[in-house]
Amino acid sequence: MSITIKANIPEGPLAEKWNNYKAKAKLVSPNNRKKLDVIMVGTGLAGASAAASLGEMGYNVKSFCFQDSARRAHSVAAQGGVNAAKNYKNDGDSVYRMFHDTLKGGDFRSREANTYRLAECSASLIDQAVAQGVPFGREYGGYLRNRSFGGVQVSRTFYARGQTGQQLLLGSYQALLRQQNAGKVKLYTRHEMLDLVMVDGKARGIIARNLDTGEIERHSAHAVVLATGGFGKIYYLSTLAMGCNASAIWRAHKKGAYMANPSWTQIHPTSLPQSGEHQSKLTLMSESLRNDGRIWVPNDPKETRLPGDIPEEDRDYYLERKYPAFGNLAPRDIASRAAKEQIDLGKGVGALKNAVYLDFSRAIKEYGQEVIAERYGNLFTMYKKITGIDAYTEPMKISPAAHFSMGGLWVDYDLQTSLPGLFAIGEANFSDHGANRLGANSLLQACVDGYFILPYTLQNYLADEIRVPKIDVNHKAFEETEQKVRQQLEGFLKSKGNKTAEEFHKELGKELYDKCGLLRTKAGLQKAIENIQNLRKEFTENLLVPGDIEEVNSELEKAGRVSDYMELAELMCIDALRREESCGAHFRAEHQTEEGEAKRDDENYCYSAAWEWTGNPSSPVLNKEPLVFETVKPTVRSYK
Amino acid sequence: MKIHLKIWRQKDRQTKGAFKDYTLEDVSKDMSFLEMLDTLNIKLIKSGERPVEFDHDCREGICGQCGVMINGIAHGPLKHTTTCQLHMRSFEDGDTIYVEPFKAAAFPIVRDLKVNRSSLDHIIASGGYVSVDTGQAPEANSIPVTHEQAEAAFDAAACIGCGACVASCKNSSAALFTSAKISQLAQLPQGDKETSKRVVKMVYQMEEEGFGHCSFTEACQVECPEDISVLNIARMNYEYNKARLLKK
Numbered sequence: 027m028s029i030t031i032k033a034n035i036p037e038g039p040l041a042e043k044w045n046n047y048k049a050k051a052k053l054v055s056p057n058n059r060k061k062l063d064v065i066m067v068g069t070g071l072a073g074a075s076a077a078a079s080l081g082e083m084g085y086n087v088k089s090f091c092f093q094d095s096a097r098r099a100h101s102v103a104a105q106g107g108v109n110a111a112k113n114y115k116n117d118g119d120s121v122y123r124m125f126h127d128t129l130k131g132g133d134f135r136s137r138e139a140n141t142y143r144l145a146e147c148s149a150s151l152i153d154q155a156v157a158q159g160v161p162f163g164r165e166y167g168g169y170l171r172n173r174s175f176g177g178v179q180v181s182r183t184f185y186a187r188g189q190t191g192q193q194l195l196l197g198s199y200q201a202l203l204r205q206q207n208a209g210k211v212k213l214y215t216r217h218e219m220l221d222l223v224m225v226d227g228k229a230r231g232i233i234a235r236n237l238d239t240g241e242i243e244r245h246s247a248h249a250v251v252l253a254t255g256g257f258g259k260i261y262y263l264s265t266l267a268m269g270c271n272a273s274a275i276w277r278a279h280k281k282g283a284y285m286a287n288p289s290w291t292q293i294h295p296t297s298l299p300q301s302g303e304h305q306s307k308l309t310l311m312s313e314s315l316r317n318d319g320r321i322w323v324p325n326d327p328k329e330t331r332l333p334g335d336i337p338e339e340d341r342d343y344y345l346e347r348k349y350p351a352f353g354n355l356a357p358r359d360i361a362s363r364a365a366k367e368q369i370d371l372g373k374g375v376g377a378l379k380n381a382v383y384l385d386f387s388r389a390i391k392e393y394g395q396e397v398i399a400e401r402y403g404n405l406f407t408m409y410k411k412i413t414g415i416d417a418y419t420e421p422m423k424i425s426p427a428a429h430f431s432m433g434g435l436w437v438d439y440d441l442q443t444s445l446p447g448l449f450a451i452g453e454a455n456f457s458d459h460g461a462n463r464l465g466a467n468s469l470l471q472a473c474v475d476g477y478f479i480l481p482y483t484l485q486n487y488l489a490d491e492i493r494v495p496k497i498d499v500n501h502k503a504f505e506e507t508e509q510k511v512r513q514q515l516e517g518f519l520k521s522k523g524n525k526t527a528e529e530f531h532k533e534l535g536k537e538l539y540d541k542c543g544l545l546r547t548k549a550g551l552q553k554a555i556e557n558i559q560n561l562r563k564e565f566t567e568n569l570l571v572p573g574d575i576e577e578v579n580s581e582l583e584k585a586g587r588v589s590d591y592m593e594l595a596e597l598m599c600i601d602a603l604r605r606e607e608s609c610g611a612h613f614r615a616e617h618q619t620e621e622g623e624a625k626r627d628d629e630n631y632c633y634s635a636a637w638e639w640t641g642n643p644s645s646p647v648l649n650k651e652p653l654v655f656e657t658v659k660p661t662v663r664s665y666k
Numbered sequence: 667m668k669i670h671l672k673i674w675r676q677k678d679r680q681t682k683g684a685f686k687d688y689t690l691e692d693v694s695k696d697m698s699f700l701e702m703l704d705t706l707n708i709k710l711i712k713s714g715e716r717p718v719e720f721d722h723d724c725r726e727g728i729c730g731q732c733g734v735m736i737n738g739i740a741h742g743p744l745k746h747t748t749t750c751q752l753h754m755r756s757f758e759d760g761d762t763i764y765v766e767p768f769k770a771a772a773f774p775i776v777r778d779l780k781v782n783r784s785s786l787d788h789i790i791a792s793g794g795y796v797s798v799d800t801g802q803a804p805e806a807n808s809i810p811v812t813h814e815q816a817e818a819a820f821d822a823a824a825c826i827g828c829g830a831c832v833a834s835c836k837n838s839s840a841a842l843f844t845s846a847k848i849s850q851l852a853q854l855p856q857g858d859k860e861t862s863k864r865v866v867k868m869v870y871q872m873e874e875e876g877f878g879h880c881s882f883t884e885a886c887q888v889e890c891p892e893d894i895s896v897l898n899i900a901r902m903n904y905e906y907n908k909a910r911l912l913k914k
């Protein structure tokens with residue numbers, strides 16, 4: 027039976043809520059903290075910053091990641107920057123404006139109080155990162171430099187060349203290892219969480235597989251935090267890393283945690299286009315390039331000239347034309363959809379006609395090649411490595427790619443899921459970005475969740491756990507959960523069909539791009555659900571996985587991830603089908619204005635969908651968290 | 667194009683490894699090196715053989731998880747490029763390619779082309795950070811850092827921790843990796859207070875992990891995907907000697 031859920035938002039005016047919360051939150055005294063264990067799954071910006079901060083406070087943290095080092099979490103790949111309302115540019119920025127931009131960018135589908143808190147904590151993050159030695163870009167006088175990013179009119183983005191994620195992550199990774207050295211954090215790299223263990227209604231541990239030995243292990247704690255990142259890899263071709271997955275959150279979902287707005291996926295407008303069938307990923311070209319690059323397609327679909335030979339009058343700078351106020355910096359969902367529109371009109375460029383031009387010739391003329399090289403040098407080099415083309419002399423070719431999951435585990439204001447003792451932070455939760463995330467806001471969210479929010483809210487929860495002794499891994503809940511995990515792995519190996527997990531994944535990804543991507547229709551989604559059900563059936567009968575459990579076995583790892591994707595994909599389609607409106611990245615063809623823009627339905631759909639697992643992937647229960655706007659009145663999002 | 671592969675296969679640390687021959691007929695120039703291995707693996711799995719285990723994740727040259735020796739060169743023939751960013755257009759039709767894991771005493775083999783590089787983490791854990799807790803930070807602009815300082819620190823900070831420098835060094839030294847972190851932090855006002863402590867601890871840990879000594883052949887920078895400068899090693903040695911002198 028579906029219910030209306032509450033987010034536990036503190037009392038008081040918007041700007042006071044977080045302070046009120048902190049003033050009243052329960053505390054744990056330092057000598058009690060060392061009696062409490064916390065499991066942190068994930069070492070990206072969210073997980074590393076949270077684990078380090080909790081370690082510094084005195085908790086015992088067990089930190090997990092599937093890569094061979096914590097430093098390799100996919101946060102490392104973020105290029106463009108991180109937002110903060112420092113107003114160093116004196117250009118009218120403020121916490122309120124940043125909050126408003128984020129809320130509007132998300133098409134009024136996020137929770138006001140969370141979004142405000144994100145903006146409120148943003149300035150401290152820059153202070154923290156700078157103190158750690160993160161080499162952000164500087165002005166010649168020595169002060170921090172800013173640039174602007176899609177969807178806003180102020181310059182509030184801090185950056186470290188084109189490797190902002192890497193540098194921020196190294197900062198928090200180093201803080202994490204400092205706590206490892208101090209004995210407060212124990213690291214479990216090359217470990218994959220395969221299930222959540224619930225004891226008497228509370229999250230008390232996980233089952234993990236040691237990927238180097240294949241051993242199945244039990245780990246217990248007083249609370250479990252999932253910081254496992256996004257699941258955009260479900261589309262197979264995406265800007266995510268090969269190992270990114272939904273398994274941790276999906277298995278928590280199957281234990282009762284709600285999944286919120288799972289279909290809201292950001293399709294990034296500036297990725298490199300697919301070049302062939304062999305392709306395993308799409309590389310992102312940072313959106314910051316849109317600061318200086320101009321996007322265009324030829325007017326004539328039959329155009330055959332080289333880009334440099336096409337005169338101005340035969341080019342359509344369609345973003346500048348359609349959205350004069352924001353031009354090339356229109357928000358991502360709008361920019362991606364506009365690109366798709368041009369590509370669908372047959373104006374796409376490149377061999378597969380699946381791309382649009384991103385042109386730097388004017389910026390190079392204006393500022394000189396040296397300045398452009400300093401701003402984006404590594405991106406131009408990367409472009410050359412992958413395509414063999416020199417973007418200083420020829421425009422880049424870019425196209426949309428699955429990139430970021432706005433959806434994720436539902437969490438309340440405390441970042442606690444619907445399961446007591448289970449928290450979700452960073453991209454793994456759904457909280458702050460609504461139906462579309464603004465560029466440079468998610469590094470921020472991951473960091474703010476980890477450094478500044480969870481340490482308070484988790485402590486508030488742990489304050490009632492100080493009398494609970496160490497959790498015993500011999501409890502029957504651990505025994506049973508481990509058995510289930512084993513059975514599933516054995517099932518994959520026994521199947522002995524003739525299709526690899528990767529082949530299934532590719533098929534599933536195509537289906538999602540096609541019917542649950544940039545453009546969604548009722549009929550398409552219904553068809554997708556049917557196709558996914560069939561594919562899932564085939565997966566159980568025809569999967570081929572070599573080798574054994576108790577050894578290094580990448581194929582077995584993939585099988586587990588794809589098996590979860592097979593179920594999640596259906597929920598995404600159900601979610602998209604149920605939402606009879608368009609908002610942000612969720613664009614239903616049936617719901618658009620005459621000009622082809624997204625048409626929201628605030629009367630009926632002003633809620634977050636929090637789906638509940640029922641045991642059957644085809645019949646989840648929809649719970650709703652109504653979105654109440656006390657401070658801002660939702661308006662039609664216009665970037666014209 | 668047609669590509670002949672000689673790939674190092676080794677079940678685990680205890681078992682002896684050997685090269686095995688494979689041939690792929692339809693390799694496209696646009697494939698990345700790892701996509702070429704993916705293609706091989708699908709073929710192997712379908713013919714009942716174990717696929718080749720290799721490390722990778724981001725596939726865009728930033729996470730540092732990939733890395734193999736290709737024809738004896740760490741990350742292959744293209745300068746300043748990770749294995750995942752290497753494309754088959756760097757090879758010719760009919761080429762034979764040798765593929766081996768990174769070899770070093772401090773990088774024990776896991777399986778086939780996978781090695782364990784946790785020793786690099788241990789070096790960072792011994793002191794590769796600024797000792798600042800969450801919440802202690804002052805206002806960011808209260809510590810000006812000149813543009814040049816920030817850029818120089820960045821050049822060192824760009825290390826991706828792949829271990830190619832170790833694999834390409836005849837002494838299996840981790841000097842380039844270690845010095846890059848020391849150098850980054852020493853060049854920033856936030857980090858320089860701890861330089862002498864840091865350098866002593868990190869150099870000690872480097873030896874503890876079983877990495878060899880640097881004899882300044884400079885092979886490391888040549889094969890480093892980030893072109894991390896060997897001048898960092900000189901700075902590390904300078905800071906190390908200074909720290910030892912001051913201690914005495």
Ligand SMILES: Cc1cc2nc3c(=O)[nH]c(=O)nc-3n(C[C@H](O)[C@H](O)[C@H](O)COP(=O)(O)OP(=O)(O)OC[C@H]3O[C@@H](n4cnc5c(N)ncnc54)[C@H](O)[C@@H]3O)c2cc1C
Nearest residue numbers: 068069070071072092101106107219255452453466468469
């Ligand atoms: C190419 C790219 C560029 C981006 N650029 C920007 C940008 O410029 N600005 C911006 O603000 N945002 C950007 N983003 C988004 C941003 O980087 C991410 O949203 C953010 O870094 C997510 O951090 P996280 O800590 O939540 O997850 P991640 O960094 O993805 O970390 C996930 C962690 O969980 C672990 N994990 C996952 N599953 C399991 C499991 N089952 N068991 C054990 N461990 C597990 C992983 O090992 C990893 O340690 C970009 C994203 C991409 C893909």
Ligand code: SF4
Nearest residue numbers: 825826828829831890
């Ligand atoms: S110094 Fe270069 S080769 Fe060595 S680990 Fe860093 S990036 Fe890799």
Ligand code: FES
Nearest residue numbers: 723725730732750
């Ligand atoms: S796979 Fe990440 S650097 Fe190659």
